[in-house]
Amino acid sequence: MEKYDLLIVGSGIVGSSLAFYSSKNNKKVLVVEKNFTGFNSSGNAQGGLAPYLGTDISTKKMHDNSYYLHKEFKKMFRNYTEINPNYDEKRLIHIIDSAEEKELLSNNFGYRINNDLNSIKNLEPKLKKINHGVIIFDDYMEVDSFNLTNSLLSSSLNMGAKIITHDFKIENLQFNKNRLESFSTNDERFLIKNVAITAGPWTSEIAKNNDHIKVKPLKGQLLKFKTSQDFNNSISWGKDYATKKKDDLLWIGTTEEDVKFTAGKTEEAKVKILNSFNEMFNGFDDLNLIDHTACFRPYSENNIPVIKKSDKLSNIFYGSGAGRNGIKLGPGMGEKLYQEIFS
Numbered sequence: 429m430e431k432y433d434l435l436i437v438g439s440g441i442v443g444s445s446l447a448f449y450s451s452k453n454n455k456k457v458l459v460v461e462k463n464f465t466g467f468n469s470s471g472n473a474q475g476g477l478a479p480y481l482g483t484d485i486s487t488k489k490m491h492d493n494s495y496y497l498h499k500e501f502k503k504m505f506r507n508y509t510e511i512n513p514n515y516d517e518k519r520l521i522h523i524i525d526s527a528e529e530k531e532l533l534s535n536n537f538g539y540r541i542n543n544d545l546n547s548i549k550n551l552e553p554k555l556k557k558i559n560h561g562v563i564i565f566d567d568y569m570e571v572d573s574f575n576l577t578n579s580l581l582s583s584s585l586n587m588g589a590k591i592i593t594h595d596f597k598i599e600n601l602q603f604n605k606n607r608l609e610s611f612s613t614n615d616e617r618f619l620i621k622n623v624a625i626t627a628g629p630w631t632s633e634i635a636k637n638n639d640h641i642k643v644k645p646l647k648g649q650l651l652k653f654k655t656s657q658d659f660n661n662s663i664s665w666g667k668d669y670a671t672k673k674k675d676d677l678l679w680i681g682t683t684e685e686d687v688k689f690t691a692g693k694t695e696e697a698k699v700k701i702l703n704s705f706n707e708m709f710n711g712f713d714d715l716n717l718i719d720h721t722a723c724f725r726p727y728s729e730n731n732i733p734v735i736k737k738s739d740k741l742s743n744i745f746y747g748s749g750a751g752r753n754g755i756k757l758g759p760g761m762g763e764k765l766y767q768e769i770f771s
């Protein structure tokens with residue numbers, strides 16, 4: 429029977445990052461994925477590694493550390509895999525939407541707020557308005573989230589990890605006098621020492637008979653357009669954003685829909701996203717819709733990730749709930765989970 433230090437359930441960005449850091453530290457890793465690596469939001473996100481603008485200190489630390497890990501992975505992924513995450517360094521212009529947000533960002537965080545529409549228009553001529561001012565971030569990157577997730581996973585496979593297709597249930601685990609012993613599918617049995625459940629918005633459902641994991645699905649939709657117009661910055665306002673990515677498509681998002689797991693893209697979301705974009709920009713008269721996606725973020729209150737050990741079951745851990753920031757936080761969450769499990 430094969431023996432593993434760690435079984436990882438779900439190869440989204442969090443599970444794939446955990447597989448990467450565990451394999452890099454010579455742990456034997458088995459990944460189970462019921463769909464494919466980068467299914468759901470990890471393969472469909474906008475991929476912006478935006479600065480944290482909230483007030484939770486430990487989440488801020490996780491953002492800073494994770495951004496550092498992205499920069500490291502950008503430099504060294506070629507040592508592990510041929511899949512290029514397509515990191516793209518660019519400028520982020522964040523438009524402040526309300527007086528409260530302005531107060532928070534200037535007083536609490538000391539950000540310099542630019543209120544000069546003309547100077548911003550030099551950077552982005554199609555911008556119509558700047559609401560309560562803008563903050564310009566020069567240290568910002570975007571990635572191809574599908575490639576990044578697969579890059580991390582393939583790196584771990586190249587270091588000896590194994591992946592199987594399986595719809596995991598807690599009942600697949602065997603315990604001996606409360607000690608975790610093994611994991612079985614219909615065909616195989618593996619000896620395992622630890623389990624990490626990184627199943628995105630499905631994590632709470634898997635945990636429900638043993639642990640209360642406060643993560644729920646929050647649907648988000650995105651539109652991708654072909655356009656001949658230049659758009660050189662990434663721009664965010666309120667909960668929306670627009671950016672021309674390395675695929676030369678203009679990506680515009682997004683929605684936040686509390687609809688449980690009701691799947692599928694909607695005309696209503698498309699209209700809402702486009703209306704918000706058209707309120708902010710002019711000059712895009714040749715937008716040609718190429719793609720429209722909808723998937724589920726693992727949402728936790730205030731986008732504060734859940735990384736914890738099971739209250740009831742030995743050697744079971746959970747990592748989920750990065751909400752809107754999972755692509756940015758994935759490496760940080762993967763590394764933190766690795767430390768929780770093995771230290």
Ligand SMILES: Cc1cc2nc3c(=O)[nH]c(=O)nc-3n(C[C@H](O)[C@H](O)[C@H](O)COP(=O)(O)OP(=O)(O)OC[C@H]3O[C@@H](n4cnc5c(N)ncnc54)[C@H](O)[C@@H]3O)c2cc1C
Pocket residue numbers: 437438439440441442443460461462463464465466467468469470471472473474475476477478594595596597626627628629630634647648649650681682723724725726747748749750751752753754755756757
């Ligand atoms: C429209 C949109 C735009 C976004 N843009 C950004 C952005 O710009 N920047 C950013 O940082 N974040 C962004 N996000 C958020 C980010 O995509 C998510 O937070 C992140 O991908 C969540 O990763 P995860 O690994 O926790 O979950 P997931 O990506 O959901 O992965 C979980 C995996 O677990 C598997 N699984 C589930 N149940 C089982 C089971 N029982 N057995 C086996 N496998 C299982 C699933 O098949 C899936 O592959 C965006 C999200 C959306 C929806």
